[in-house]
Amino acid sequence: MKKYWLVFLAVLGMILLSACSQSTIPEGAETSDTGSSSSSAPAEGQEVIYASTTDAVGLSPILTNDSVSSSVIGQVYETLFERDPETLELVPKLAESYENPDELTWTIKLREGVTFQDGTPFNAEAVKYTFDKLRDPATAAPRASLLEPVEEITAVDDTTVEIKTKYPYGSMIAALSHSNASIVSPTADEKQDLMKEPVGTGPFKFVSWSTGDQIVLEKNEDYWGGAPALSKVTFKVVPETSTAISMLQTGEVNFLDALPGEQLSRIEAIENVEVTKQEGTPVYWLSPNHNTERGQNPEFRKAIAAAVDRDAIVEQLNGLGVRNDSIIGPKVFGYSEAAANGATAYDPEAAKQMVEENGFGDEPIKLLAANRGTFVQMAEIVQSQLTEAGFDVQIETMEWATFLDTARAGDYDLTFLSWSNVTGDGSEMLYPNFHSDNVGVSNMSQYNNPEFDKLVEQSRTTVDQAEREKFLNEANELLLNEDVGVVMYHGVVTSATDESIKGLQMDPNGQWSLYNVTRE
């Protein structure tokens, strides 16, 4: 008898052993092209371990469009321009300067003496290669639309690129600051899969990726701006936020971002952890379905806006929301101070009256909410406020992918929409969300107004930035006057770091750079 048990255990043990021996082979190859044997184990030195709830989808800027991938991509690759986190101005990065000989031409001078991490020189050919690949329909890039207006790209000489557009493209420089427009090494892209082994010009280079577990980067000694202080950066996947916070407490990780409001007080209570909050570009708004009879009724939209107490909602967010009426937020190009209080104010009495006079309470309203972030919380508060005004509101919550489908199809009366705005440009907010070109796709509110469309088109096809700002102000004002959406709050970007970490740069769009980070 005993013997059989032993056999059974031995068999189990063997299965286990053989299975585990596989796990010791790292997924995703080590950097094989550098030839230096130390590359897989970065020399001792300062390290930062960052935790995110999901894994990166891939490490090619051309083929991905999710925030975790962007976080890694932002350390490995660089864009031609970037938005200064302080001044919010677009400033050159891999570019040196640009000029417009005419409205359809962008001549961009590139920085000299930059090389990719694989030794390939960074030049006009690399820029042309990257952008041509991004806009090639065969690539099926998620953000090919960034360069949709581009007609042709020419490498004039080694450090000059000329981009010709089909029509004047006002947000060109903003588009080129998008992480999806990061420049990739052409030789590496032809040789290997950048989704798994990225090669850019950034301050950190790729070491290894064991999918679902962690990504390791190391210092790029040859970085054109001088090598970073950190010698190693690890991106760890910790799906449960409360586990990640425990790990922050024990030092198993030392950097978290996008902190959830309900955990904020716990994180702030941890000694030796520093929490930063700063106003960001994301915006969250309540939207009627503009493709329904009620949604097209200005009285109905006004009644909704008057019934929703936005101050009460912002109060519930533990400091993770900024109250401002404007759809184009304070940290986005095209914002105007005048719009801050430009929407229909909270007035429960007026709302009650409108509901009563028009019989808006007779037919139930379906309030659609995705079950993530703050959407469900907002839905509950808004439901009670609307009920107060006499509306009959029923909440329907659903998981994200289903929500996207449902909202795109316009199968709702009211819903919460959001936009993170990576480029920080107002056109990049108004065009996808409210222009009739995008109804049923990114324009989930189904809004369709030729007058508004025209203003947005002008903001996109004007190269003069001051002119653009005027068009964006006007378009934004029009949305507020017509109660097209009720802004709940503007996002706050957050980070929690071990107090030894200094010099972390957080951008208003939630992305960050570890280049200047040191540990003390």
Added chain:
Amino acid sequence: MVSLIIRRALQLVFLLFGISFLVFSSMYIAPGDPAAIIGGPTATESDIAAIRANLGLDDPFLAQYARYIGNAIQGDFGYSYQTTQPVADAISVRFPNTLKLAIASMIVAVIIGILTGLVSALKQNSLLDVSATTFALAGISIPNFWLGALLILVFAVNLQWLPVGGMSHPFYTIDGIKELILPAITLGTGSAAMIARMARSSMLEVIRADYVRTARAKGVKESSVIWIHTLKNAMIPIITVIGLNFGFLLGGTIITEKVFAINGVGRLMIDAIAARDFPMVQGSVLLVASLFVLVNLIVDIIYTYIDPRIKYD
């Protein structure tokens, strides 16, 4: 025995066909477009259409299914829509972690379960029995995520004896064992409780049997009465519960994997469902189903060793 294995293998083939069809059609019917998720919220209609075409999602349902099955038969389980990684690779990286976790939990469950069941059967209605039965009830009722979070707070954050999460060391090292302790207790408690209940009732039944009384009357030592005469004969239902639980553990580690940041198949499956990553869902479900069948087969084979009267031929 051989014919049993062949029979089960044939059943498995049909089972897998059935399951793959069910999974494929339910993913097809489910709302949510994988291309829209890959594109992200900022993708335009033409961006999404290009991705759809690229993934072959515009083909009719049966054509997609036939293509999948055709490739699967040749051992090609396709590529993840999300990461473009081969499904087989993604699973083979994660499966060892899930297996480690399931085996460690099973060890915890079997040791605690059988000992508790045994003690409470031998000391029926004593204080020990009552506390053991209470433990069993509590063990079945406590939700995994709560127990996991509690253990983390006590043993990892406050006492700092064990790491909070992750599974990156080989299991035979000290660090590897440390990583396994909390998840194994979290996941194993429920099974331990079920095994304890089964062991108790099964032992109580056998301990009253005539041959046990006879053995005692003949003056057999009490320890051999319990370990040889009683436990062995009480083992059949216990093994059944262990086998079933092991099958569930292999497929049901999702919450524990999430709480302890373990890179396993359960998490892979949930993430794939959320992203509508059809090939990945399909691959991991087929793996879990095959394992369930395999574990059941092993249990059936073990029966014949415990009770030689059981014959399959």
